[in-house]
Amino acid sequence: MLDLASLTELLAQPKKIVITTHHKPDGDAMGSSLGLYHYLVQLGHHAKVIAPTDYPDFLAWMPGNEEVIIYTENLQQSATLIAEADLIFCLDFNALGRINEMGELVRQSSAYKVMIDHHLDPEDFDDYRHWDIRACATAQLVYDFIADVLNKKELVSKDVATCLYTGILTDSASFRLPNTTSAVHRIAADLIDAGAVNWRIHELIYNSSSENRLRFLGHCLANRLEILPEFNTAIIWVTKADLDQYDSNTGDTEGIVNYALSIGSIKLAAFIVDRKDKVKLSLRSKGEFPANDICKRYFEGGGHRNAAGGQSADTLEGTINKFKSILPEYKKLLIQ
Structure with a gap:
């Protein structure tokens, strides 16, 4: 050294x-x-x-x-x-x-x-x-x-x-x-x-979004947002077809997960997107909830307590189901 x-x-x-x-x-x-x-x-x-x-x-x-x-x-x-x-x-x-x-x-x-x-x-x-x-x-x-x-x-x-x-x-x-x-x-x-x-x-x-990115954001919030109130968790998921429909470019998905986290009752938000090679996850959390622990243990990733990322070789549907299946393990932290 x-x-x-x-x-x-x-x-x-x-x-x-x-x-x-x-x-x-x-x-x-x-x-x-x-x-x-x-x-x-x-x-x-x-x-x-x-x-x-x-x-x-x-x-x-x-x-x-x-x-x-x-x-x-x-x-x-x-x-x-x-x-x-x-x-x-x-x-x-x-x-x-x-x-x-x-x-x-x-x-x-x-x-x-x-x-x-x-x-x-x-x-x-x-x-x-x-x-x-x-x-x-x-x-x-x-x-x-x-x-x-x-x-x-x-x-x-x-x-x-x-x-x-x-x-x-x-x-x-x-x-x-x-x-x-x-x-x-x-x-x-x-x-x-x-x-x-x-x-x-x-x-x-x-304040430099393209029209396509703004319409893509609207699509995500109107059609791809799912709330799981029993776990104070929100998921936004995006398909390859969604990305193609809105001609999504690098950076167009940046920050979308924060819209899910902005809901008052939500403690954990996930943005799950089907990319060309793998399914990517971006997690955000409030307070002491360890988003990085989920990514490290289950999705080949990591990061910070309140901002983390990971990936999955499974399908988009399989990845969403896996994410949902692990939430009971964290329920005590999510509802306290």
Whole structure:
């Protein structure tokens, strides 16, 4: 493992650096990656952000987005950059399986690996780790890494601040989750002071839907919402035909699960969607209910207590039935 002194020494001279994050990156994944990118280029490093897959169009406005390399569209370039890197920063994930085929390339690279993350149960592939499951977002940890660990707060530029604010905003559900502490609000204030235009970022993230996405949301709420009052649980399920009918793109399902959770009596919400390869689940919960426990034990996934995800090789109907079948095990927690 690298210690802080060794890492600081490595970063003292320009290096070839790759920054990557999990597949189907969300706001925190791209915000933390681009925020770190803007910090590193100020120091003269040759940094590149490689996303394992595409990501939602509503994130494309972020400064530096035009420099992002999509691995699935640039296989050879990505492989070369990873092989030649001196350091690889792994953000918002802690197991190499989360970056799909890139995982083995990163594992085999001779580069030092630096993990910055807030998820449970990290895999032991990194050389330096800045990790805290109490953080509301990886972007919060990137800010802490720059400002406090490396003592370079003065290099939190407008572009750095804009990207990191985006990550914190999205992963905290607009500052609504329980882990949005007073420290998080102080960081947000620092980022605004550094140039992040908070109201504009909110507009670009949340008020940029396509007509198709809005109609798709209406379809989900009108025709695919099921309430299980005996378990204070709501399910929204989506078929492949639904996705095709509304020409669904990457990111169009983002946040739909929160509409189910917004019902006053609901303590657990599930969004279950039939993708090309597997059925994907996104769970959200209120209070102390452990959504991540369900995903870890039954759906090959995990995450945070109130926000978790998983997958199933079963059919959509089979996955829905399996989800319902495990609810009695959690009934005491769900109705208390």
